[in-house]
Amino acid sequence: MSEHVTKDDLRQFSQIIINEIRYDRNKKEEEFIPDWLKSRVVKKSLNISSASLQSLRVTGKVRCRKILGSYYYSKTDLNNLFKD
Numbered sequence: 001m002s003e004h005v006t007k008d009d010l011r012q013f014s015q016i017i018i019n020e021i022r023y024d025r026n027k028k029e030e031e032f033i034p035d036w037l038k039s040r041v042v043k044k045s046l047n048i049s050s051a052s053l054q055s056l057r058v059t060g061k062v063r064c065r066k067i068l069g070s071y072y073y074s075k076t077d078l079n080n081l082f083k084d
Contacts (some may be wrong), residue, residue, distance in 0.1 A: 036065060036072035
């Protein structure tokens with residue numbers, strides 16, 4: 001009734017774990033495409049003030065995320081501002 005674990009079993013199991021970690025790591029790297037820009041970068045590239053950027057954020061014209069106290073703005077939404 002007792003099952004013995006062999007070295008080959010351990011090697012196979014470790015290979016499965018390593019492959020899973022690599023897959024998760026690659027997936028996370030693909031998800032981290034810098035489509036979000038910090039406030040400082042947006043203000044400098046658009047040559048606008050903090051108040052103008054806040055106005056875009058409050059009116060919902062540009063999506064943003066607040067992470068650890070810093071606002072990040074959607075690059076797609078910023079590009080769409082000029083298409084209208």
